[in-house]
Amino acid sequence: MRLSFLSDLNAERAARRAVVLVTDIASGEQRLVLEAKIGSDPLAEDLQDRLRQGKSGLIERGDRQYFLTIQTPPVRVIVIGAVHISQALAPMAQGLDFDITIIDPRTAFATPARFPDVPVLTEWPDAVLPTLGIDRYTALAVLTHDPKIDDPALAIALRSDCFYIGALGSRKTHERRVQRLTALGFTDTDMKRIQAPIGLDIGAVSPAEIAVSILAEIVAALRKERRRPA
Incomplete structure (x- = not known):
């Protein structure tokens, strides 16, 4: 060479x-x-x-x-919310060789003890996400259920080239989320980029099962052209 x-x-x-x-x-x-x-x-x-x-x-x-x-760059998964789902998701993502980062300004939840061997940033998403360089090899999973934390993260993701955006919450929760983001100037096309409720519909109930469904949806988005036709 x-x-x-x-x-x-x-x-x-x-x-x-x-x-x-x-x-x-x-x-x-x-x-x-x-x-x-x-x-x-x-x-x-x-x-x-x-x-x-x-x-x-x-x-x-x-x-x-x-x-x-x-x-190719390593796939990066950024999780907003140091919640129980995130605790299950982090080691699974590492098993897939994804780089994972947890962001949550709530210091009671975002602790190294709850997320060993995972970068945990106790910052507000709108402060820290611009420094991470979100690109087309980045997936964002928003899991806090708190609009003050989730909405700024979604706004930044929608302005980026990230290949996956998912948000936790029911359909009614997402309808209210769409209203708030629309008021910020985002379009229907932008809203279609958000997978909500997050994760593939596998009937997941527990935090671990929901984590599996989220990772499956991320992989599906990453390899979508390689999936079997329905």
Whole structure:
């Protein structure tokens, strides 16, 4: 690999952007395809498919073989609310190799004792979220049930490129939430980005079961083009 490629790979990793190193097996020739350029690449469909899987691998096109080395940023899950669901969700997310952060200004709940080995930020979401750099590899789960905490987080998420936004609460709760966010200038299209009630409908009852449903919905959003047709 060229040293310039290695430098570019490191730069894209630091910027949390995906990149693909394409190697022609026969000739050994290589090219680096940046995320913004994938759509115009001759192997665009294959590159996008591999990016969705997040896996490197060999492909064949015509009589040629190419090895696609995939580099994608770690998926980041930001949870608003140091609640019982979050306690169950955190280790499950780590088991999926997701980077998880808990945000809750309520210091009685957001403690290292309740969330061992997980970053816990005892800040208001509108103060700390802008510093985290929410991007298209970020999922946001809003779980406090307190509009003073949840609404600012949702507003920031809706202005970002994050791939998933979910909010806890009943349909009636969400209707009131939509009214408040609409008053802030958000549109019906914006509202459709929020998964509410949060999580896949699996009949979840306990905090752990709800955590499973949330993570399943996040994975479904992340890999949506790879899901089986209904």
